[in-house]
Amino acid sequence: MTTRRRWGLAAVVVAIYAFLLAPFVVLALSSLSGGEAYYISFPPRGLSTRWYLAIPASYLRSFAVSVAIGVASALAAGLLGVAAALGIVRGRYRRKELLKAFFRAPLQIPLVVSGVVFLQFYYVLFGLTGVRLLESFTGLLLAHVFISLPFVVGTVCAVLEKFDRRLEEAAYSLGASRWTTFRRVTLPVIRPGVFAGMLYAFIVSFGNVPVSLFLVGPRLTTLPVDLFYSMEYDFNPSILALSTLVVVFSVLTILLLQRLMGMDVLVRAGAKE
Amino acid sequence: MSGVLLEEVTKRYGEVVGVRDLGLEVREGEFLTLLGPSGCGKTTTLRLIAGFLHPEQGRILVGGRDVTALPPQQRGIGMVFQDYVLFPHLTVEENIGFGLRERGAPRDEIRRRVREMLELVRLPEIGGRLPRELSGGQQQRVALARAVAYAPRLLLMDEPLGALDLKLREAMQIELHRIQRALGMTTIYVTHDQEEAFSLSDRIAVLEGGRLIQVGTPRELYRAPRNQFVAHFVGKINFLRGTVLDGVGPVASVKLEDGHQIRVRAPGPLRPGASVCVAVRPEALRVWAGAPEPQPEAVPGLNRLDGVLERVRYAGNFTHLFIRITENCTLLAEVGGERAELHTGEPVRAGWAPEDTLLWQEGDAS
Structure with a gap:
């Protein structure tokens, strides 16, 4: 490659990174602004952490709800998604594509529409049975599993299609039952796909506003919805500070999970020496 | 058990x-x-x-x-x-x-x-x-x-x-x-x-x-x-087609498609006129240059076919010789070591013993 083309390529790469990182840079720097102004000031006027210290403690509660919902929907979507993917990839029937499309459907419905549908559904359910799902953890969880399931199904289908089924035959021939084989052979081999899907599920759930918006209330709300309302009715720069913390938290979580997922590989590679 | x-x-x-x-x-x-x-x-x-x-x-x-x-x-x-x-x-x-x-x-x-x-x-x-x-x-x-x-x-x-x-x-x-x-x-x-x-x-x-x-x-x-498939799949072999002239006794006479007459160890009585496939392994073939001495006829009962040496493939411990007998019949012979006296394009004679020949009746299912 000529030097000229190399520089050209580097410029494109830098531009792409700049495009991806710009919003975060604006957010993080604005949150560190030292002024008194109750609006977004970029570039920041002097640096200070005052807005970080001014974050209301009330956000902690909605943050906890978001994490809990995110983790719960990742687990639930993981469980359902693996089962669904096994059925789609391993099942013996025609029209597999139809089934795949069915599990992809939540992605194709605008999130706002899904939110309204869940709201309406919970109303009707309450009217019919007295079961109250609105403004409840379960209600929120169901909706979040609905929107995050396609991500797990997608990634797990991808790894299952590449999975060598003779690994299972080898396990059977060695005396392992079907369940043991799944637990000791199939699952560990497809685990990266399952984890990746669950990570998506968590991120989708954790950041969701349009669906949650319809299902939360004063007694139970998620962090993104909380932030949304604050920005609309009660803006102050401590929201920027909080948002920055959330971004940092997400990045750290992802790094940590990747580290954990890849851990056994690292340990064994080290044991070789 | x-x-x-x-x-x-x-x-x-x-x-x-x-x-x-x-x-x-x-x-x-x-x-x-x-x-x-x-x-x-x-x-x-x-x-x-x-x-x-x-x-x-x-x-x-x-x-x-x-x-x-x-x-x-x-x-x-x-x-x-x-x-x-x-x-x-x-x-x-x-x-x-x-x-x-x-x-x-x-x-x-x-x-x-x-x-x-x-x-x-x-x-x-x-x-x-x-x-x-x-x-x-x-x-x-x-x-x-x-x-x-x-x-x-x-x-x-x-x-x-x-x-x-x-x-x-x-x-x-x-x-x-x-x-x-x-x-x-x-x-x-x-x-x-x-x-x-x-x-x-x-x-x-x-x-x-x-x-x-x-x-x-x-x-x-x-x-x-048991049949041509096995013979072909297991090792190399030359196939020849012909009809039975005389099928009584342990050694049958077979007339090949090109008119040559050969003698074959018979697995059982054969009906004269029956189509047969005969085969011989490359290593059972003996090869002489041009005018052989002693004449293969001198070796009692040896089958012989004359042809032209088409190709020599030297493989170290053995040599493969491709001998063109007729337009659509080439025999493969495997001989030990190097045969310097054999030259591509020159006439050669191939011979083999009747007991080294395999025979199957055509249309024989088994």
Whole structure:
């Protein structure tokens, strides 16, 4: 490659990174602004952490709800998604594509529409049975599993299609039952796909506003919805500070999970020496 | 008792027949190879025995017990696959110990046995590694150790050397043979490689189109192939077509398509005028340059065909000679060492003894 083309390529790469990182840079720097102004000031006027210290403690509660919902929907979507993917990839029937499309459907419905549908559904359910799902953890969880399931199904289908089924035959021939084989052979081999899907599920759930918006209330709300309302009715720069913390938290979580997922590989590679 | 008996086993894949009415006995402790071209049903047969497939008809017995309806877990088999199929997330030790662990063997027992197996396959140092850190040959030896670690009654191998390069394959053949002998385990081996089958097997079963054609020792298959397919598949051979002139007695006279008359050891009485296929192995041919001395006629009863030496292929310890007899008949002769007196494009004479000739009647189904 000529030097000229190399520089050209580097410029494109830098531009792409700049495009991806710009919003975060604006957010993080604005949150560190030292002024008194109750609006977004970029570039920041002097640096200070005052807005970080001014974050209301009330956000902690909605943050906890978001994490809990995110983790719960990742687990639930993981469980359902693996089962669904096994059925789609391993099942013996025609029209597999139809089934795949069915599990992809939540992605194709605008999130706002899904939110309204869940709201309406919970109303009707309450009217019919007295079961109250609105403004409840379960209600929120169901909706979040609905929107995050396609991500797990997608990634797990991808790894299952590449999975060598003779690994299972080898396990059977060695005396392992079907369940043991799944637990000791199939699952560990497809685990990266399952984890990746669950990570998506968590991120989708954790950041969701349009669906949650319809299902939360004063007694139970998620962090993104909380932030949304604050920005609309009660803006102050401590929201920027909080948002920055959330971004940092997400990045750290992802790094940590990747580290954990890849851990056994690292340990064994080290044991070789 | 751990022989295997297949009784009239049939397996179809939809319309396609995998194997048809297959009857086969594998003796205890025997190394039997299923040999045939791809699509002949050899892998299907192995998978039926393993229990990964179930036959529509027929029975499969292992050690006298009917296992036709049993899942693979209960058949007491060890399976070795072509591309190893080691569990990628488990160490070599964990791979080898897998079967023992599934059978509830105590921890110490597993550790002892795994070490024993690693010694057996001559890889005592690699127990802690992951499969992806091993070479192909090492992986296949680990796969073998995994299959035999829990001392199954039956060892099944599906082209286990197919993914290895030639040199390694030859070394592994020797290893495989040694290990199988050491364990004395009944072994069924699948390959399409005739040389591999010959070097490893006590007996070979040749399959074609889902049917068993012939079972026998390598020597039997080579010396007395039941039909042209077996003769062609097992080693190199020259085919000639002709009609019977005189079919009474131990040696028949056959008139070849090109008019030559030859004498052939007859398997039984032959009807004069019957179409036959005769064959002779390349190493049974003797070749003389131009005007031979002594004349082949002088050697009593020797068949002879004259032709032109078309090509010489020198292979070190032997030489292949391609001799053009007629427009559409070329004989291959294999002679020892170098034959400097033979030159391409010059006339030569090929001769062979009647008892080195094979004969089948055309349209003979068997």
